[in-house]
Amino acid sequence: MLAALPIADPDPLWALISAFRQDRRTDKIDLVVGVYRDASGQTPVMQAVQDAEARLASAAASKSYRALSGNLAFNDGMSRLLLGDEAEALDRQCTIQTVGGTGALRILADFIALVSPRATVWNTNPGYVNHRPIMAAAGLTVRAFRWQENETGLDLDAVVADLEEASRGDVVLLHGCCHNPTGIDPTSGQWRRLAMLCKERGLIPLIDMAYQGFGDGIEQDAAGLRHFAQELDTMLVAASCSKNMGLYCERTGAAMVIAPERNLLGNIRATLERITRANYSMPPEHGAAIAAHLFESPGMWLSELEASRRRVAEVRRDLTAALARCGAPETFQALRRQKGMFSLLPLDQRQMGRLREDFSVYGTANGRINIAGLLPGDVERLAEALRAVSSSPYLVHARAG
Structure with a gap:
């Protein structure tokens, strides 16, 4: 039976995640994984969720x-x-x-x-x-x-x-x-x-x-x-x-x-x-x-969710402002009016490859980035990388070992 099993292509998203983990550069930026991250780069467990879990554990309801x-x-x-x-x-x-x-x-x-x-x-x-x-x-x-x-x-x-x-x-x-x-x-x-x-x-x-x-x-x-x-x-x-x-x-x-x-x-x-x-x-x-x-009891949950929403909106605002300051093409300003955790960069597959190879910035091949994956200290560097990739057809590789 297994001899007839066709060769399955690896999931491209998880292949990128694997490549990021193997990348030894200390300044690498992960904008691939589709999860919310706070300003420290963690995916937190909401306090409202922790409190609910504590109540559930205390109740010890049947697992039937x-x-x-x-x-x-x-x-x-x-x-x-x-x-x-x-x-x-x-x-x-x-x-x-x-x-x-x-x-x-x-x-x-x-x-x-x-x-x-x-x-x-x-x-x-x-x-x-x-x-x-x-x-x-x-x-x-x-x-x-x-x-x-x-x-x-x-x-x-x-x-x-x-x-x-x-x-x-x-x-x-x-x-x-x-x-x-x-x-x-x-x-x-x-x-x-x-x-x-x-x-x-x-x-x-x-x-x-x-x-x-x-x-x-x-x-x-x-x-x-x-x-x-x-x-x-x-x-x-x-x-x-x-x-x-x-x-x-x-x-x-x-x-x-x-x-x-x-x-x-x-x-x-x-x-x-x-x-x-x-x-x-x-x-x-x-x-x-x-x-x-x-x-x-939605009060705490909704408050924590709103804080997460505001962080994503602030990252969008800060990134587009940095892109404007460094002279990146105007097309990047569409990021400001878009909503949620994701956006598509106005870059093609080759430019996304250059972004990864020359600047250790990981997004998907079609240009998708997770806005919530961007840390405050990386905003300026990402803006400069996007300007360089979008405006110059030739880049000097700066890959570290």
């Missing part, structure tokens, strides 16, 4: 199996976090706990493949590196639509033009906020236009909400999703607690299906549970139990 849908208090809290406490759509949604946001995407992909196998999933280009593989692994056809900037922000005309080819019943995969990898988010008016496009053409939105709280704030970041839920009778949502609660390795997420009528929810839940039963049976409890505690 739980429901296939996961932690019910968590599911209720997630639905309200996404839709708002007073949303009409709360009465016609089904939310289940999943193994992280990735698990939510795969469960929803399997759900689409079951109920609408001929649907095409339309994915942003550029897009999150794992969206296409997840959808394709479920047997779905995936096509791309442009997600790019003009002089003021998202080029919505390009989006609309590409989606003219979508058919009724197709799925449009959108990022709820803090688009990964570009950082390009729609304005409120553009969200309304996108919702109208889906409504008029009979397209089903699948909104991936991985970074709620890292753009403009926990409530503001949900505005686009909530408008969609208000205007459309059917939509899908994948959500993650990895970033806004720092529960990365706890793999805590949720999948939501919003239906036209409440009487459809029982069958939807049974279908989702059947999919999870054949996959991982039920999700892990610990992360969801932590999140449920945070939903009960």
